[in-house]
Amino acid sequence: xxxxxxxxxxxxxxxxxxxxxxxxxxxxxxxxxxxxxxxxxxxxxxxxxxxxxxxxxxxxxxxxxxxxxxxxxxxxxxxxxxxxxxxxxxxxxxxxxxxxxxxxxxxxxxxxxxxxxxxxxxxxxxxxxxxxxxxxxxxxxxxxxxxxxxxxxxxxxxxxxxxxxxxxxx
Ligand code: AR6
Numbered sequence: 001x002x003x004x005x006x007x008x009x010x011x012x013x014x015x016x017x018x019x020x021x022x023x024x025x026x027x028x029x030x031x032x033x034x035x036x037x038x039x040x041x042x043x044x045x046x047x048x049x050x051x052x053x054x055x056x057x058x059x060x061x062x063x064x065x066x067x068x069x070x071x072x073x074x075x076x077x078x079x080x081x082x083x084x085x086x087x088x089x090x091x092x093x094x095x096x097x098x099x100x101x102x103x104x105x106x107x108x109x110x111x112x113x114x115x116x117x118x119x120x121x122x123x124x125x126x127x128x129x130x131x132x133x134x135x136x137x138x139x140x141x142x143x144x145x146x147x148x149x150x151x152x153x154x155x156x157x158x159x160x161x162x163x164x165x166x167x168x169x170x
Contacts, residue, residue, distance in 0.1 A: 003140055003148050004133060006162040011152040012040035015069035017108035018062070019152075020099050022116045023075040025054050027061065033114045033154070042067040049075070058094035062102045072106060074099045078117030081124065089131060092117055096135040100146065109147040115158050125158060129165035137169055 011019050011033060021037045024030050027049045029038045038045055044066045052075075055061045060076040076099050079091035095116050103111045113132065117123035129151075136149050153159035 003146075004136055004166060005148065005150045006159055006166055007150055007152055008154075008156065008159045009152050010036070010154065011112055011114050012036050012068060014112045014150075014152060016110040016112050016150075017070070018072040018074050018099075018103050018106070018111045019065070019068065019070040020060075020111065020113045020116070021073050021075045022114050022119070022121075023055070023077050025057060025077045027052050027055050027075050027077075032119045037068070037073060040068055041065060041073065045073065058091040058098065060095065060098035060102050062106060070112070072103075072108060074102050074111075076116065078121055079123065081117065081122040088117075088123065089127065092123060092128060092131050093135045096132055097139060100136065100139045100143070100149075104143055104145055107145075109145065110150075111146060111148075112150045112152045114152055114154070115162070118158065125161045126165075129158075129161040130168070133162065133165045133169055 048063045057077045062074050076095040079088040118128045151162045
């Protein structure tokens, strides 16, 4: 898939049209990538998030990027992994799809995702990586307005899983 890439890096440093935040339903910040994005974007991001009145798991909302190099932040609360019997896989698919729909609606051509739900939400990485690249590939096949999507992985183990999931698609 030439328009999907996997890189090792810090998503807060990426100068793209939109970065995605693995948020929680409050949209008022947290730890992990969410904390890093709010720290780098500055307090104006939290101020805008307060006007959004939260977000359901699997859905997404968009804000400006403020002090980030990215123009927009698309916030999506991923599912907390329980046992797999609570619709977690469908909810994760819905996160990726909802974010890409918002990106299209806002004229974003380049979008970077973190590995949603695989940190403190404990979604198994092998399943999550397959869901992510499969959902992104299906969306891009129908939406040429998005030129490039990258998975920005924060550690080598995560990157290895996304590399493998992408190779399986080809
Ligand atoms: N750039 C890219 N990826 C990162 C960065 C970064 N700067 N920092 C962490 N990651 P997590 P979740 C990776 O726990 O599982 C928050 O408190 C991290 O290594 O951030 O969806 C929210 O407020 C992991 O691979 O998100 C929610 O309450 C991935 O990002 C909750 O955590 C996701 O880990 C969401 O949990």
